[in-house]
Every structure is written in C-alpha cells, then in structure tokens.
Amino acid sequence: MSPLGPDDDPDRLYTVTGGRSRATGGAFDLVTLIVAECEPAPGMQSEHVRILELARRPTAVVELSAALRLPVSVVRILLTDLLDTGRITARHPRTPARAELPEPDLLKEVLDALHRL
Amino acid sequence: MHSTACDDAAEAAVDENVRAPLHQSADNGLKIVIVGGFGVGKTTMVRSVSEIRPLNTEETMTQAGVGVDDPAGVEGKSTTTVAFDFGRITINERTVLYLFGAPGQERFWFLWDRLFAGTLGAVVLVDTRRLHDSWYAIDRLEAHGMPFVVAHNDFGGERHTLEQIRDALDLSPGVPLVACDARDRESSKQVLISLVRHLYALTAQDATA
Numbered sequence: 001m002s003p004l005g006p007d008d009d010p011d012r013l014y015t016v017t018g019g020r021s022r023a024t025g026g027a028f029d030l031v032t033l034i035v036a037e038c039e040p041a042p043g044m045q046s047e048h049v050r051i052l053e054l055a056r057r058p059t060a061v062v063e064l065s066a067a068l069r070l071p072v073s074v075v076r077i078l079l080t081d082l083l084d085t086g087r088i089t090a091r092h093p094r095t096p097a098r099a100e101l102p103e104p105d106l107l108k109e110v111l112d113a114l115h116r117l
Numbered sequence: 118m119h120s121t122a123c124d125d126a127a128e129a130a131v132d133e134n135v136r137a138p139l140h141q142s143a144d145n146g147l148k149i150v151i152v153g154g155f156g157v158g159k160t161t162m163v164r165s166v167s168e169i170r171p172l173n174t175e176e177t178m179t180q181a182g183v184g185v186d187d188p189a190g191v192e193g194k195s196t197t198t199v200a201f202d203f204g205r206i207t208i209n210e211r212t213v214l215y216l217f218g219a220p221g222q223e224r225f226w227f228l229w230d231r232l233f234a235g236t237l238g239a240v241v242l243v244d245t246r247r248l249h250d251s252w253y254a255i256d257r258l259e260a261h262g263m264p265f266v267v268a269h270n271d272f273g274g275e276r277h278t279l280e281q282i283r284d285a286l287d288l289s290p291g292v293p294l295v296a297c298d299a300r301d302r303e304s305s306k307q308v309l310i311s312l313v314r315h316l317y318a319l320t321a322q323d324a325t326a
C-alpha cells in the first residue's frame with residue numbers, strides 16, 4: 001500500500017499547491033524545524049492551517065509531510081508560502097551539507113545521548 | 118468528512134506529535150539513514166530506538182520525459198517516487214536526531230542528494246541470505262563519500278562469521294561491521310553507537326592529516 005493513501009492523486013497535489021511544481025525557497029531540509037509565528041486565520045487553506053497547528057512546537061518538515069500525507073516536495077511549496085508571508089520561521093540544520101564531517105563536539109553530544117537511551 | 122483508515126493514521130500521527138513534541142528550543146536537526154534491501158529490518162530498527170512510532174512519507178520528483186516511451190506520461194513527464202519511514206531521538210534541548218529507513222534500490226539514489234544531503238552517516242543493514250541486495254547500496258555510499266557502517270541483521274539459518282561477510286561484501290578494512298538484532302533496542306542502539314564512533318574516528322584522522 002502506498003503510505004500516502006487514496007488522497008495521493010495528481011489533482012489533489014495540483015490543488016494544494018495552486019499548480020506550482022517547484023518551491024522557490026528550496027532551502028527546506030527534511031529536518032528543518034518549522035515554528036509557527038501566528039495562529040491559523042479564518043479562510044486559510046486547510047493545509048496551511050494544519051501546518052500552523054502542528055508547528056506550535058518546532059516540527060520537522062518530514063513530520064509535517066507524514067502528518068499531512070503529502071510528498072515532501074509539496075510540503076516545501078506550502079512552507080514557502082507561509083515563510084514568505086511571515087507566518088512561520090525555519091530553523092535549518094547546522095551540519096555541513098556537503099561531504100564534510102560534523103564537529104567532534106556535536107558527535108560527542110550524539111554519542112552521550114545514545115548511551116543514555 | 119468521512120473517516121478512512123488513512124485519516125485515522127494521520128490523526129494518530131498528529132496525536133503522536135502532540136504527545137511527544139520537540140523542545141521549544143530545538144533548532145538543529147540531524148540525519149542518519151538506514152539503508153538495505155526489502156524486508157531486511159529497516160523499519161524494525163527505527164522502531165527499536167525511536168521515541169515516536171515510525172512514520173512514513175514519500176518524495177516525488179517529476180522529470181520531463183527524454184524521448185522515451187513513457188506509459189505513465191501525462192504530458193511526457195515521468196514521476197519518481199521514493200517512500201521512506203523515520204523515527205527520532207532527542208539528543209538534547211537543541212538537537213534532535215532523525216533516523217530514516219529507506220530501500221537502497223536504484224531510484225532511491227536518484228533522490229539521495231535532495232533528501233539526504235547533510236546526513237551524518239549511514240547504516241547498511243544486510244541479510245546474509247541476500248547479500249547482493251547491499252552491494253549496490255555500499256557502492257553508492259562510497260561514491261557519495263558518505264561514511265557508513267554495515268550491520269548484519271541475523272535472521273538465523275546458516276551461520277556466517279563477520280570475516281566471511283566482510284569478504285563477501287568486499288568491505289574495505291576501515292568500514293566497521295557489526296552483528297545485530299534489529300528487534301532489540303540495545304542491539305540497535307549499539308549499531309548507532311558504532312556509526313557515531315566511526316565518524317568520531319574519521320574526524321580525528323582529519324585533524325591529524
């Protein structure tokens with residue numbers, strides 16, 4: 001079964017994004033943490049409402065995608081709208097994006113947390 | 118609105134998020150990817166260590182058709198879809214680690230840069246009954262310069278030593294190889310620890326180079 005279920009049809013994807021196929025921001029990583037800067041307002045698109053509700057606490061792009069049952073690329077487009085209008089802020093990962101190793105201090109933190117699991 | 122199993126699943130996902138929200142100060146997301154063939158235990162491993170029930174989603178990429186006969190082609194476009202699941206581990210008040218379970222098949226690597234750029238490292242899960250499933254993944258990770266460890270998920274059957282597996286996979290001596298039981302939290306945790314230790318060793322090498 002497709003994880004996205006019966007709603008995963010091109011028409012729905014077209015509708016929620018207003019027909020755009022590419023996010024202009026392009027900066028949203030899977031683990032960029034999204035934070036709502038306002039409450040949903042009446043008349044807002046339902047996907048925007050859901051995002052603002054979920055992101056009352058920092059929420060990763062990939063968790064929004066799973067909750068909305070929309071592909072990550074579609075969620076990126078929705079987030080671009082919200083970011084452009086100041087309704088959310090984005091906390092991007094601080095790890096190097098290219099094949100570069102992370103800081104030893106960060107690895108130490110991860111190691112400590114794993115030992116505590 | 119009518120209710121379906123999928124709606125329920127989405128509601129559950131929302132509830133999950135409310136029950137286990139991130140710290141208000143969380144601002145740094147990290148990624149580790151678990152790759153391997155079908156049924157090798159990727160989701161099981163994510164579930165064993167995650168603080169949330171594994172969730173799944175997908176990424177799609179639409180490309181203009183390049184003169185190929187494309188049966189799915191609306192307007193000559195083809196869509197690549199990759200499904201993956203994930204869980205998370207809170208590291209501290211600012212940092213959260215996401216674990217992704219993803220099949221290592223060909224179309225997946227097509228989306229690697231888009232989805233997994235900035236990944237700390239990878240775990241390649243192998244099943245000795247289907248070792249060839251992992252050759253491709255190991256190849257691609259090496260090509261991407263992505264540090265990884267290999268974890269042998271033991272499904273029973275014929276016994277193999279780690280040395281035999283290392284030979285069969287033609288693993289370079291620098292790549293850690295460990296045995297695990299993905300169903301077991303402690304064992305899965307040790308796999309992640311071996312990966313982070315490996316990364317640590319690599320940074321130390323870098324510093325002295």
Ligand SMILES: Nc1nc2c(ncn2[C@@H]2O[C@H](COP(=O)(O)OP(=O)(O)OP(=O)(O)O)[C@@H](O)[C@H]2O)c(=O)[nH]1
Binds near residue numbers: 159270271
């Ligand atoms: N005996 C044994 N069974 C395991 C182990 N790990 C996973 N399994 C079982 O193997 C089956 C497949 O595991 P999954 O975690 O769904 O595998 P997966 O890699 O996510 O599979 P796909 O997503 O379908 O590719 C499940 O029934 C698990 O319970 C293990 O270490 N030993």
Ligand SMILES: [Mg+2]
Binds near residue numbers: 202
């Ligand atoms: Mg799975």
